[in-house]
Amino acid sequence: MSDNEPLLSVRDMEKHFPVTKGLFKKQVGAVKAVDGISFDVFKGETLGLVGESGCGKSTTGRLVTRLLEPTGGKVVFEGEDITHMSQGRLRPLRRDMQMIFQDPYSSLNPRHTVGAIVGAPFRIQGIKTEQGTKKAVQEILELVGLSPEHYNRYPHEFSGGQRQRIGIARTLALKPKLIIADEPVSALDVSIQAQVVNLLEDLQNELDLTYVVIAHDLSVVRHISDRVAVMYLGKIVEVADRKSLYSVPMHPYTNALLSAVPVPDPKARKERERIRLTGDVPSPLNPPPACRFHTRCWKAQEICRKVEPPLAELATGHQVACHFPENAPDQTPAPAATAG
Amino acid sequence: MVTYIIRRLIGAVAMLIVISMVTFGIFFVVPQWAGATPEALASRYVGRAATPETVALIAERLGFNDPVVVQYGRFVKGLVAGAEYDYGAGVEQCPAPCFGYSFISGQPVWPDLVDRMPVTFSLAIGAAILWVLAGISVGVLSALRRGSFFDRLSMGTALAGVSLPIFFTGMISLVVFSYGLGWTPPGGAWTDFTVNPAQWAYNLLLPWITLAFLFAATYARLTRAGMLETMGEDYIRTARAKGLRENQVVVRHGLRAALTPLLTLFGIDFGLLIGGAVLTETTYTLPGLGQFAILAIRNQDLPQVMGVVLVAAGFVVVASLVVDLLYAVVDPRVRLS
Amino acid sequence: MNFLDVKDLKIHFPTDDGLVRSVDGLSFGLERGKTLGIVGESGSGKSVTSLGILGLHKGGRARLSGEIWLDGEELIGASSEHVRRLRGKKMAMIFQDPLSSMHPFYTVGHQIIEAYRIHNDVSKQVARKHAIDMLGRVGIPEPARRVDSYPHEFSGGMRQRAMIAMALSCDPELLIADEPTTALDVTVQAQILDLMRDLQREFNSALIIITHDLGVVAELSDDILVMYGGKCVEYGTTEDIFYRPEHPYTWGLLGSMPRLDREPTERLLPIKGSPPSLINVPPGCAFHPRCPYAERTKGKADTEVPALAETEGGHLVRCHLDRAERQSLWENEIKPVLETQ
C-alpha cells in the first residue's frame, strides 16, 4: 500500500433506491443498497470487494463508475469530484474507468464481430489511432490471449472463457487506469476461471492497472487482491490487507464467512471448528438498526442493537466496525473511551 | 391486493375517459379543424332541405359554436346524466347514457344499441367457448406430440385459419353447408334464446364455427408455443421427479402456466368481439352490433357510429380489467406489485 | 451387489448437429448410507447422468443403453410406469435452482403435499401435517405458517430447504442432489450442506452429490467420481482424489482452484484450452488436447481411448501413462507446486 494520493476515493457513499406503494406511488421507504461506505483505492493495487448476494457490491461498482448517481456522499477520482458530474463531462473520464461484467454471454452483442465489439470504445470516444483501429484491436486481442484472426468472428463462436477475454479486451481498448470487475469469473468453469484470473494479474503487471474486483468467492478474492473489503447489507464491516484479513479476521461476519467456505481437504472437515450462522441476510429494505449483523451474530449484546459500531482502525490498515471484534480487544463505545 | 384492484379500477376509468375524448375528438373536433363549419355539422341534423337560417339556428342550439371544452363537457354530461335537446320543435329528453339521436331514424341511439346486444353476445360467447376448447386442446396435443403427423396437420390448418379472411371462410361455409347441404339456415335468421333455445343455437351454429375457427387457429398456435416452453421449465422436471403421472404433470403443472398468458389475449379478443363481430355479422346478416356499425358508417350516421365505437371500447376496457383481476388470482406473483 | 449399480451407462442425444454423447460408458456403485460426489466441468454430463438414473429421459429423444440396478431391480429395461412409481419414493432429486424448480403458482405446502400424496394414500389434512413436519425438520422457522407461502416469498436458502423437504417427504433411499448449493450464498451453502449431512445420517439414504466445487465434495463425500467429456476419468475415495490423485485432469482441477486453507500461491495453474464438445469428442483420450503430458504416452493419446484401470483398492484411473510415472509426476512435480508456495 502506498502513501500517495488514492486513485479513487469514496466517502460516505450512499445509494437508496426509492420504494413506492399505493395509488399515487408515494415513497414508503428505500432499498438502502449502499448505505454510507468509505474506501480508497491506490494506484496499482487490487481492492477486493466481497459479501453475500444483495449486499450492494454491484451497486458500489456502478456508483464509482457513475453508471448510477449516488444519493449521498462523495466519489473522487484522480482528485476530481465526480459524484454529480454530468454525463457530458464524465465522458472523457470514462476512458480511464472501465467495468468488466459477470456474464460473458449477455454482455457481448451477438450481431457484432469481435473487431466491432473491441473497437467500439474507440469509435464512441471519437478516437482515431494512427495505426488504425484494426491494428490496435488486434494487438489487444493478442494481449488477452486471443488470436488476431479472431477479428472477424462473432461471439457465439467462442467459449465462455474466450468471451470473457473479449470482454476484457474491450475494457482494455482505451488503456483505462481503473478497472472495476464485477464477478469477472463467477460464470466460468474452474479451469477457465484460473485462466482469466491469471490473465487479469498479468495485465495488471504489464499495464500498471488498478483493479476493484467484486466477487462473492472468498478464495478468488484472496488470490487476486492486495486489500479486501467485506460488505454486509450496504455497509463495509471490515477492510484490511489480505494477509491480516484472512489470517486474523476481526469482524464476526468475516469469521463466519471464512468458516463457511468448504475446504477441499477431506481431513479438514473433521478438524475444522465451524461458525454457523443461522438464517439468511435480512432485507436491505428494513435493515436491522445499529449493527446490521446483530440478528445473526453470536456475540451480539444489548449495545449492538442500540449503537452502530464505527469503522475503526484496530490495527495498522485494518478497519473493523464491531463492538466486540474477534482477535482484538472489545471496543468500549462509552463516550470518553479511547479505542484501540 | 385491494390496492391492486383499486389501481386497476382507476386505470380502467381513466382509460374510458381517454377513449371518450378521442372519440369525441375524431367526430366533432377533427372535422372542424378540417374546415367544417358549425353549420356544416348542424346541417346533418336537419336534413338537406333546411334553409341556411334554420341550420345556423340549430348549430347555435346544439352548441356547435361553443368552445370545444364546453362541447365535450356537454357530451360527457349526456353520457352520464342524460341530456335535453332542443331542435326548435320542442325540448326532447334523452335519458342517460345519451349518445344522441340517429340522423336517419331520429331515434335515440342507446336503445337501438341495447336491442342489438343479445345477438352479438350470443355470437361472441358461443364462439368463445368453441374456440377456447378447440384451440387449447389442439394446441396441447400438438405440443405433446411435437413433430407428429397430427402436429403438422393441425398447425397447417391453423396457419390457414389465421391467414384466411373471415368473409372468405364464412362465404365458403355458407355456400357448402347452407345452400349446398342445407344443414344450417342461410344466415339472417335470429331467434332469441328466451324464445327458443334450440332454434337460437341452430341459427348461430355456422357463425359460431366460422368465427371460432379464426380464433381457434391463433389460440392453438399460442397454446402450442406456450406448452412447449413451459414443458421445458425446471418445475416440470421437478414434478416428474416426484413421480407424478405424466397427464397430471401436463394438466396441473404445464397447462396452468402455459395458459395464463393467453388470459390477457382472451380478454381483449372477447371484449372486441362483444363490441361487434363486424365481418361475421355482415356475412351472415345477423342483426348485431357489428352490422349496426356498418350500416351507421354507410349512412354517415354520426351519433350511431360514435355510440357503437364507445360501447365497443367500453367492453374492451371492462374485459381486460376482469382479466387482469383474474390474472392476479391465478398468478400469485402479480399480487405483490 | 451394491444398493445402486450403474454399468456402462450411455446416454446419447441425436441432434441436428450430430450425436451428442453426453454420457459415454459410465459405471459406478453406491451403498446405503454412503455419499458419492460427482465432479466435472460444465457440460461433462453430470446432470444427464442423474436424470438418467431417475428415468427422466424416457419418452424423450435420448438413447440409453447399459444397466442401472437399484436395490436389485434393473431400471433401464423397466417400464416407464414402474420407474415413475419409484421416482419420488425410492429415489428423489434436489435441483440446482430452487426458484425455477418450484411451480410459481402453487404454495410450497401444496407442492410438498402433492409429492407425499403421490406415493401415500392419505387425506389432505394428514399430508399437510406431514408437510409442516418436514418443513420444520429442514429448519424452516414457523413451518405451520410458512407452509402456505409461495416460493417467491421465500429466500434462496429457505427455498432450497423446502426443495429438500419435498425430496425427503417420502423417505427416499437414494437422493441425488444436482448442484444443490451453487445458487446459494456461502453462509447459506454451509447450512444446507450441514443439513444434508445430518439428514443423510438420519435417513441412512445413499446420496449422490453433483457439483463442480471440489470443496463441496470434500465436505460430504466418501467417494468421488471425476467426469470429463461424458466419461469417468478418475474414481476413488475422497482421500485418493485429494491426496493421491493420478489423473492429469484431476491435477488440473486442483491447480485451478485458489484455496483458503493454504498460503496463497503466486499463480494459479489453469488447464489450457476449454472443455470438449460432446459432438466431436477428441479421439483417443478426450483430455489430450489440454493435457500437458500427452506426448509422454508414446503416440497413444490421440488414437487409443485409455481404459479405466484399477490401481489399488478401488482407485480407478483412465490414462495411458503408467502408474509409476503418474505417481512420480504427482509427488515430484504437481504436489510440491500446489503445496509449497
Ligand SMILES: Nc1ncnc2c1ncn2[C@@H]1O[C@H](COP(=O)(O)OP(=O)(O)OP(=O)(O)O)[C@@H](O)[C@H]1O
Ligand atoms: N435499480 C434498483 N432498484 C431497486 N433496488 C435495487 C436496484 N438495484 C439493486 N437494488 C437492490 O439493492 C441491493 C444491492 O444490490 P446489488 O446488485 O448491488 O447486490 P450485489 O452485492 O451485487 O449482489 P449479487 O452478489 O447478487 O450480485 C439488492 O437488494 C437489490 O435488490
Ligand SMILES: Nc1ncnc2c1ncn2[C@@H]1O[C@H](COP(=O)(O)OP(=O)(O)OP(=O)(O)O)[C@@H](O)[C@H]1O
Ligand atoms: N436433451 C438434450 N439434447 C441434446 N443434448 C443434451 C440434452 N441434454 C443435455 N445435453 C448435452 O449433454 C451435455 C451434458 O450436459 P449436462 O447437463 O449433463 O452437463 P453438466 O455436467 O450437468 O453441466 P453443468 O455443470 O453445466 O450443469 C451437454 O453438452 C448438453 O448440451
Ligand code: SF4
Ligand atoms: S457489533 Fe455486536 S452484533 Fe455487530 S458484529 Fe460486533 S458483536 Fe456482532
Ligand code: SF4
Ligand atoms: S492419456 Fe495421455 S492425454 Fe490422456 S490424460 Fe493421460 S497423459 Fe493426458
Ligand SMILES: [Mg+2]
Ligand atoms: Mg452483483
Ligand SMILES: [Mg+2]
Ligand atoms: Mg448440470
